[in-house]
Each structure stands twice: as C-alpha cells, then as structure tokens.
Amino acid sequence: MEPEADTRYGRIERYLDTFVNYEVLPGFGFAEAGYSLSHVEELLRRLDGPHLGPRTVHVAGSKGKGSVCAMVASALSACGLSTGLYTSPHLLHLGERIQVDGVCATPDELLAAMEAMRPHVEAMRMEGTWRAFTYFELLTVMAFLHFRASGVQAQVVEVGLGGRLDATNVVRPDVCVIAPISLEHTAVLGDTVGKIACEKAGIVKRGAPVVCAPQPLEAMRVIESICGEREATLTRVGHDVTWQVVGRSLDGQTLRTHGVGGAMEFDIPLVATYEAENAAVAVAALQALRWRGVSLEPGCISIGLGRTRWPGRFxxxxxxxxxxxxxxxxxxxxxxxxxxxxxxxxxxxxxxxxxxxxxxxxxxxxxxxxxxxxxxxxxxxxxxxxxxxxxxxxxxxxxxxxxxxxxxxxxxxxxxxxxxxxxxxxxxxxxxxxxxxxxxxxxxxxxxxxxxxxxxxxxxxxxxxx
Known part of the structure; x- marks a missing residue:
C-alpha cells in the first residue's frame, strides 16, 4: 500500500474515530437496557436501503465465522456472482474489511461512501432524537454503500459482536449461518453458552434457512427453539451435512462432504483442523443458497473454496x-x-x-x-x-x-x-x-x-x- 493510500485511509479512520469504538474501548453500549438498531435502520432508509437487493448470507458465531464468510464469498465469486464481503477486524488496513470479489475497497471508494453518508449522520445528530452512532455501525453502513456502488449481486456479512443487536442485523438474509459458539464477551452477551446462543441466533429471520455448526447441547437447544418459532429450516452440520479430511499438509487440506446436496470433494488452502468444519459449514450455506434459487455449480464452488484467502488464522x-x-x-x-x-x-x-x-x-x-x-x-x-x-x-x-x-x-x-x-x-x-x-x-x-x-x-x- 502506497503512503498516499495510507493517508487517505487515515482520513476515513479519523472521521470514524470521532464515534465511540468498542473494538478499542472496554464496555459495550448495547448492553444497556432498551438498545435497538432503529438509528441504523433510519440512516439506511435515508440512503435508500443500500443493504437491500443482493442475495445475502449473514454469519454469526464465537469462532470460525470469518473463515466461513471468506469461503462462501470466494465460492460465490468463482460461480460468477459479483460478491461483497464484510468482515472485522482488519489486519493491515481498513479496506480489508470491505471487499468485492477479493479486492479491498480503495481509499477513494471508502471516501465516496463516507461522504454520501456523512450529511445524513449530521442531520440525525442535529435532530437530537436518535441514539449516537458507533464506529462499527457507520463502517457497516459504508460497506453497504460500497457494495451498492459496485453493483454486487451477493453479499456475505459477518456479525461484529453477538447478533441480535449487531449493526449488521439490518439485512434480509437468504441464509443465516451460526458458526461454533463458546463463552465470550460474557458481560454483554450473557454468562452461559445458552444466553450467548440466544444473542447469536438473534440473526435468524422468519422463513430464512439456517445452517448451524456443531454446538454444545445447551446452545443447540436454544437455536433449535428459535428456528422453530421463526419457521426457519435448520441444517445441522455434523448431522445433516458431514465431512471428512482426505489429506492434509502445511499447504492446506483435501476434504469430502456428504449431505442432502450430495457428495463433494475439494481443496482448501487453510491448514488448521477446525477449518475442515468451517468448510463444511460454508458448503452447507452454499447449498442452502441453491435451494433459494441461486445458480451455483459444484465445480465452480470447488474452485472458489480452493482460492480462499484468510490470513492470520494458523x-x-x-x-x-x-x-x-x-x-x-x-x-x-x-x-x-x-x-x-x-x-x-x-x-x-x-x-x-x-x-x-x-x-x-x-x-x-x-x-x-x-x-x-x-x-x-x-x-x-x-x-x-x-x-x-x-x-x-x-x-x-x-x-x-x-x-x-x-x-x-x-x-x-x-x-x-x-x-x-x-x-x-x-x-x-x-x-x-x-x-x-x-x-x-x-x-x-x-x-x-x-x-x-x-x-x-x-x-x-x-x-x-x-
């Protein structure tokens, strides 16, 4: 990245840093009673709904959700769909969080999104009736603006924290995914796996299929209950979809999955053993998209999974x-x-x-x-x-x-x-x-x-x- 690009990312970050950033500060504002996403929804409404339109995969979980997102997005791009990917945090620069077909958003693209959003943010502040925005909420809105400007056909969106009250929970997903759940952020999400599962499963929408990674029994019971209440078909990886590792080296793994969509064998360039489970979750999510009418050929899916890039994870x-x-x-x-x-x-x-x-x-x-x-x-x-x-x-x-x-x-x-x-x-x-x-x-x-x-x-x- 050139120095000039660094400077322009810096300009965006300086603006965002004028809002509370719970990634760098202890405590989480939405732990407060009465917190809602109405202010985020209103901002998106004033911007004519940039989060609506693309086929959407929404992914929550305690661990593995970023890997699942990266694999699903890579496969969708390989199948010919222009695909946006929104994840957090970034490793080297802000643009990594917002990608289209594997290409990070440039400083100019993020500046355009920021300037489109900024007048509405200021107007809402002056009105005095809306909750103050956070760094992550505004970056989420910028991601949707960039995806719309790029004309994406699909978007894969990773939850930042929790699910129910996360800024990303404004999307209308075609598929919801819940990656493995464990104890985390207990002061905000709850002090048991069951309570945390309730927050994560807050992304489940009525009628939208849900793909769930293997979970502790307490978490799975909560997820099954919520899916039942919202009439959401649940696919359980490890039960409805299974996987086995055919080969492994320091360059990656060869996997075989079995499920209602048939058998599939493919490579992933990810070494960690847990990535095999994440890959099975990604395959199940892609199969759920096929059930929703998205044309995805198994050969293209295999190619995309083999191109996945997710640095910093083993x-x-x-x-x-x-x-x-x-x-x-x-x-x-x-x-x-x-x-x-x-x-x-x-x-x-x-x-x-x-x-x-x-x-x-x-x-x-x-x-x-x-x-x-x-x-x-x-x-x-x-x-x-x-x-x-x-x-x-x-x-x-x-x-x-x-x-x-x-x-x-x-x-x-x-x-x-x-x-x-x-x-x-x-x-x-x-x-x-x-x-x-x-x-x-x-x-x-x-x-x-x-x-x-x-x-x-x-x-x-x-x-x-x-």
Whole structure:
C-alpha cells in the first residue's frame, strides 16, 4: 500500500474515530437496557436501503465465522456472482474489511461512501432524537454503500459482536449461518453458552434457512427453539451435512462432504483442523443458497473454496523453524490451536509469543496451550486494550510455565527465534491485533528475514488490485 493510500485511509479512520469504538474501548453500549438498531435502520432508509437487493448470507458465531464468510464469498465469486464481503477486524488496513470479489475497497471508494453518508449522520445528530452512532455501525453502513456502488449481486456479512443487536442485523438474509459458539464477551452477551446462543441466533429471520455448526447441547437447544418459532429450516452440520479430511499438509487440506446436496470433494488452502468444519459449514450455506434459487455449480464452488484467502488464522509464515500466526484469543480457540500444534510440530522446542487484550480469559487460554509444552515470550500489541506483558505474567504465574517479557512484538519474535533451532516451532497467538503487527513487520525487518528465510506472504490484495 502506497503512503498516499495510507493517508487517505487515515482520513476515513479519523472521521470514524470521532464515534465511540468498542473494538478499542472496554464496555459495550448495547448492553444497556432498551438498545435497538432503529438509528441504523433510519440512516439506511435515508440512503435508500443500500443493504437491500443482493442475495445475502449473514454469519454469526464465537469462532470460525470469518473463515466461513471468506469461503462462501470466494465460492460465490468463482460461480460468477459479483460478491461483497464484510468482515472485522482488519489486519493491515481498513479496506480489508470491505471487499468485492477479493479486492479491498480503495481509499477513494471508502471516501465516496463516507461522504454520501456523512450529511445524513449530521442531520440525525442535529435532530437530537436518535441514539449516537458507533464506529462499527457507520463502517457497516459504508460497506453497504460500497457494495451498492459496485453493483454486487451477493453479499456475505459477518456479525461484529453477538447478533441480535449487531449493526449488521439490518439485512434480509437468504441464509443465516451460526458458526461454533463458546463463552465470550460474557458481560454483554450473557454468562452461559445458552444466553450467548440466544444473542447469536438473534440473526435468524422468519422463513430464512439456517445452517448451524456443531454446538454444545445447551446452545443447540436454544437455536433449535428459535428456528422453530421463526419457521426457519435448520441444517445441522455434523448431522445433516458431514465431512471428512482426505489429506492434509502445511499447504492446506483435501476434504469430502456428504449431505442432502450430495457428495463433494475439494481443496482448501487453510491448514488448521477446525477449518475442515468451517468448510463444511460454508458448503452447507452454499447449498442452502441453491435451494433459494441461486445458480451455483459444484465445480465452480470447488474452485472458489480452493482460492480462499484468510490470513492470520494458523498461517504458516516460515518453515525452518516453523512459524505460525494465529488469532486464537479465548480458551476454546486456544484448545483448537494446541491440537493443531501437536499435529504439525517437529522434534524441536516450541515457543509461544503471546499477547492478549485486557478483557480476555488469559489464564484458561494459556492453560489450554500448556499441555503442548514449550516456553512463552509475553508481549503486547499497540492496541489500547492490550494487556501489559507484566500483568499477563502475573495472571498466568500459577501455571508454572517458563516465560519472559518483551513489550515490543518484533523483538519478542526475534527473542523466540533465538530460543529454538531449525526443527523447532514458534507460534504467535492471543490477538489478531498482535498478528497484524507481526505481518506488518515481517517484510520490513531485515533482521527477521535474515534469521528466518522469506516465506509466503499474507495474501491481501492492495487497493490497486495487485
């Protein structure tokens, strides 16, 4: 990305930063009694409904929802539908969140969306009767404006947080998807899996088919009940649609799915074992779209799934020693990360470079990694909610794991490299913000490149599409 592009993204971010951003501040406004999306709906109405029109897949969940979105969007594009993809957060620049056919929104495109929206936002503020907007709510509106300007035929929309009161829950979905649910953001979503499932299933609309990943029994009972109330046909992955891994390497996996739409075999360039389940969910969602009249050929779906790009999720950045970046940040995702580490680890030592946001369950998260052995280098991202490494060390002191603190992420990565030989493994985890800083520094730090040979880069197309 060129410096000028950086500056123009900065202009957009400076505007958005004048609104409360719960991605960087503790606490969540919609935990307040009486919160609704009426202000978002009104803004969209004044903009002539940019969220309406395209065939829509809406995806909620605690983990895996971004991967599902990326796979569904890639398949739809490969099948000839111009497809918008809205996800969060971004790794390297704001445009990643809003893509059309795999191409990030340019600064000029986001500026156009911002300027179209801005007068209406100001008018509503002056009226004094509407709730104040948040950063994420306005970015969501900008995504819909960009999709309309781009003439997309389909849009795949990832929930930001929860579902029922998330800004994205203004769409009229053709298919709703619920990825795996676990305890997260309990102060906002509820302190049980059942309560959280109720919030996630808030995206279910009357008559729209629902595809659900395997869930804890408590969560599944809630989802089944809500689908019944809203007359929404439920497809349960793991029951109605099953999958098996045919082959796996550090380059990806070959999978076979079976279900009411028949059998299908395909490759995905995603290494983590949990991505097999996510792929099955994506295939089930695409099949549900076919039932809704969208023409999707199995061969095109396979091609699209094989082109999926989703950096920062068990991403293999180098191989000698093995360097993996993963955004796992809660106990459930850390458990899955540990399972994948066990599958790919060599004979050498393991070192984890960890940094968390301050609101995460760090003790139980690190405990899930501890069974793989290894040592820790504790660091932090530059994100305002990042936990100080010293505080992190105190919180996990009872686990008895050898650890050192290095506040600077790239220095922490260099320190980890010095702790393993070429047959060892270094894993960066705890926060997507930390992963993003590692990716930014990877090609810029010549010391890193000398100590770790250059490896495949994250595939995030720049604003010029190259």
């Amino acid at each position: 991403q293999v950045l180098a191989r000698e020693p093995l360097l993996v970046l993963d955004g796992a940040h809660n106990p459930a995702s850390m458990k899955r990360l540990a399972e994948d580490v066990d599958l790919v680890r060599g004979a050498g030592d393991i070192v984890y470079v960890l940094g968390f946001s301050s609101d995460k369950d760090v003790t139980h998260s690190v405990a899930e990694l501890s069974r793989t052995g290894g040592r820790l280098v504790l660091t932090r991202s530059s994100q305002p909610r990042a936990l100080d490494p010293g505080v992190l060390a105190e919180r996990i002191s009872g686990l008895g794991i050898q650890s050192v603190c290095e506040p600077q992420p790239l220095q922490a990565l260099l320190r980890a490299r010095d702790m393993v030989n070429s047959s060892g493994m270094v894993v960066v985890a705890g926060s997507l913000y930390l992963v993003a800083e590692m990716l930014r520094g990877w090609d810029r730090d010549t010391t890193l490149l000398r100590r770790w040979g250059r490896a495949p880069r994250a595939v995030l197309r720049s604003p010029d599409g190259k």
